[in-house]
Amino acid sequence: MGFPIIAPQLKGLFNMRLASALTGTVLASALLLSGTAALAAPAEDLPAVQSSQLSKASSPLALINPTTKLSPEDYVPGKLVGVAGSSMTLRPEAAEAVEAFIADARAAGHSIKLLSAYRSYQRQAVLFNQYQAKYGTAYAERISARPGTSEHQLGLAADLGYTDSRAELKAEFGQTPAGLWIAEHAAEYGLIIRYPQGKEEITGYKYEPWHVRYVGVEHAEAMLASGAETFEEYHQMLAASIAEAEQSEAKAAIEKEPAKAKDEEPQEKSKKAGEDVVVDEDLMVLRFLPPYRDWGFGFTQ
């Protein structure tokens, strides 16, 4: 006598996750968020997005974290430009935002500077290996990304700080006048504090008040308004709003032409799903990684 290994409803969920993993879309945020309270902002309050915006590395909405990795691992952004007053580079839109942000912070009396911006796969590998040798794997993973999973490799992240200060790259930086200014004004420049305090379970990283990530003004402000405290949560809201929009489109089609729509729907859907996979294959730059941290998902490094 056999017991079903996977209950039907769980099987559905599993398949959904597997499908997400394969198409590289909603992917890891669902895993990271499992066990946390589901957030729901009304879809009409969120900017309209296409699913490719959530899965392409070239999109300002690309989400990478400990469970999503760039593909290819040594991805290099299409265009990187110098950030004024530094020898570092970022994607053009992020460079412009960070330059303005630093200039305005200085005008407001905070002498911050850019400490780190774009980092290549190779540079990230060197950094991670150094942390790993110094602190061991478990702690290294809380403070540094494995190569291929760093936002710095996207060319959209910047570390800001003072030089010659004890607060530099430390949690205390968040309480300094400059750290407070950064948190208060980041969204106006399209930047978010990517690793907020108390959200390590979701983001995978310790609080980093100095690490800002470019998402664009529209999304930085929408994220604030949505109540999402992490980019993972905001990403999930956007994915949910896409799903909701697709559902209401399908519903509207059925209401418009009930008989015809009913006949055509299954076929159209499967055709569409097939096309999505192909499109995602083409565009996919993020792929699912088994979570390698011990968050109860059954895999540890």
Ligand SMILES: [Zn+2]
């Ligand atoms: Zn950083």
